[in-house]
Ligand code: SF4
């Protein structure tokens with residue numbers, strides 16, 4: 001079973017909950033799909049067994065032996081990636097979109113398109129199973145494609161090691177990498193918090209999930225910080241046939257666990273919050 005944990009935005013506690021789910025009992029494949037800002041590896045310190053380069057696109061590079069500084073490429077680049085400094089034409093690696101246009105129009109054929117090869121995919125073991133994650137290099141595009149690559153590796157890993165559960169910690173938002181994270185999964189968990197923006201971000205996330213006809217479950221994290229808003233979220237879910245899998249109170253032990261590089265389940269398995277997380281997980285898996 002593949003279960004994706006997402007949130008309409010960052011900072012809802014999604015990764016802490018993913019980490020808790022990943023350490024509840026039997027071994028799992030844990031996948032960090034937040035390729036722009038992967039962080040679960042910091043918590044679980046996996047042993048890397050495989051590393052592979054992910055080519056996310058191409059970047060334009062000038063051959064200064066051929067360039068005459070005519071400026072034509074600068075006039076054509078629609079991404080403002082090309083500028084001139086003291087008579088020298090310069091291409092910004094961060095701004096270049098890899099569209100190939102400048103390399104095609106340069107009269108001196110002075111621009112080469114080189115593969116962007118600084119993004120990586122890692123797989124290996126962690127203390128409760130296998131872990132797969134990707135890291136997109138700063139300024140590189142196609143995070144959705146890297147998520148697809150990471151997910152494919154996770155599926156192969158699950159097959160190879162005979163593991164039934166794949167837990168996908170998704171990126172924040174509702175963009176392309178989130179779509180790549182939830183496509184084809186069995187269930188999606190949306191973690192929200194009791195604020196007005198939490199409610200509207202959750203609504204947008206659930207709209208996306210429902211377009212794919214995937215069962216959605218909501219967890220209201222830190223529900224006790226605003227019980228009236230938590231009730232509003234519950235009511236919205238009830239009106240829209242979305243299951244609230246559970247509500248978790250604010251608990252400083254979550255942060256204390258993170259500081260010790262542990263999930264809350266590892267940090268204090270007998271705590272009330274750990275018990276609630278176990279109940280929520282069982283509800284999601286068995287419903
Ligand atoms: S178009 Fe070619 S020759 Fe002209 S400035 Fe650009 S790289 Fe140099």
Ligand code: SF4
Nearest residue numbers: 077096097099100102
């Ligand atoms: S490849 Fe496209 S985006 Fe990159 S510098 Fe050339 S024209 Fe600009």
